[in-house]
Amino acid sequence: MIREIAPNVFLETELHGANVAFIVTGEGVILIDTPMLPNQARQWLSEIQQRTDEPILYIINTDHHRAHVIGNQFFPMATVIAHEHAWKEMKSYGDSFRTRLINMYRDRIPEAVAEWRKHLEIIKPEITFTGRTILYKGDKEIHLIPVGGHTPATTVVYLPNEKLLFTGDVVITDRPPFLSQGNTKEWLKALSYLRRLNYQLLIPGHGEPTGKEATENMSRYLRLVRRQVRRAYQEGMTKAETARSLSHLIRYWPIPPEEKPKADRRFKSGLGRVWNEVRAEETAKARAKAKAKKG
Numbered sequence: 001m002i003r004e005i006a007p008n009v010f011l012e013t014e015l016h017g018a019n020v021a022f023i024v025t026g027e028g029v030i031l032i033d034t035p036m037l038p039n040q041a042r043q044w045l046s047e048i049q050q051r052t053d054e055p056i057l058y059i060i061n062t063d064h065h066r067a068h069v070i071g072n073q074f075f076p077m078a079t080v081i082a083h084e085h086a087w088k089e090m091k092s093y094g095d096s097f098r099t100r101l102i103n104m105y106r107d108r109i110p111e112a113v114a115e116w117r118k119h120l121e122i123i124k125p126e127i128t129f130t131g132r133t134i135l136y137k138g139d140k141e142i143h144l145i146p147v148g149g150h151t152p153a154t155t156v157v158y159l160p161n162e163k164l165l166f167t168g169d170v171v172i173t174d175r176p177p178f179l180s181q182g183n184t185k186e187w188l189k190a191l192s193y194l195r196r197l198n199y200q201l202l203i204p205g206h207g208e209p210t211g212k213e214a215t216e217n218m219s220r221y222l223r224l225v226r227r228q229v230r231r232a233y234q235e236g237m238t239k240a241e242t243a244r245s246l247s248h249l250i251r252y253w254p255i256p257p258e259e260k261p262k263a264d265r266r267f268k269s270g271l272g273r274v275w276n277e278v279r280a281e282e283t284a285k286a287r288a289k290a291k292a293k294k295g
């Protein structure tokens with residue numbers, strides 16, 4: 001169901017994939033991410049066109065993951081804007097990306113797969129940024145703030161006048177966060193930055209709109225994971241052992257039924273990523289200590 005969460009800002013949280021939104025600025029429409037499934041993307045386009053005659057100008061992709069970007073192809077009139085790193089990732093989406101997507105959905109959503117087999121074009125960003133960027137369009141002021149953490153490309157979209165914050169996958173509330181391309185230290189920094197912004201509604205990458213407290217919950221969780229992974233590392237566990245022994249931490253989150261088959265595997269790979277990060281931190285610490293001793 002589409003909700004108008006502020007004047008001329010529309011949100012949909014119930015489609016397959018990530019949350020999507022559009023902003024009618026008075027001089028054109030700006031999309032935040034695009035519906036992943038072809039029929040839902042087409043439906044989204046018609047919902048937009050039922051509400052406004054303004055042209056669709058831009059798509060902001062909050063990161064480069066498939067749930068946020070593969071629907072771009074259904075909005076050929078729009079220019080995609082995203083972080084430079086998202087462009088780099090999307091530029092390499094070729095046959096293996098396509099095969100993985102098709103294999104993942106072949107049994108679950110065959111009609112989407114049939115369409116992707118015929119046509120799957122990754123529409124890359126034409127405008128990229130690496131620092132805070134503001135779009136002034138019509139009566140709207142839209143701040144794109146790269147915060148990283150979830151991926152190096154991850155960008156939040158902040159509307160200071162409407163007091164809205166679209167966090168992308170820095171905050172998600174209805175499933176385990178995807179850690180496999182993340183950096184948890186940076187992620188925690190991003191979350192504490194988000195607590196300093198002024199907004200009334202926080203729209204996560206996945207899940208229902210909420211408030212600032214969702215950033216606290218994410219931080220608590222990431223700190224828990226880091227603490228436990230560090231303990232495992234210090235006890236001498238390998239990456240695989242750590243991932244196995246901490247796989248129960250996934251239960252902190254609900255898991256949507258469609259995510260179930262791959263959730264555990266994904267989660268373990270995420271724990272492996274955190275293990276690598278912790279190892280790098282511990283190695284650097286040990287090195288600094290040895291250096292101090294010597295000096």
Ligand SMILES: [Zn+2]
Nearest residue numbers: 063065150169
């Ligand atoms: Zn993501």
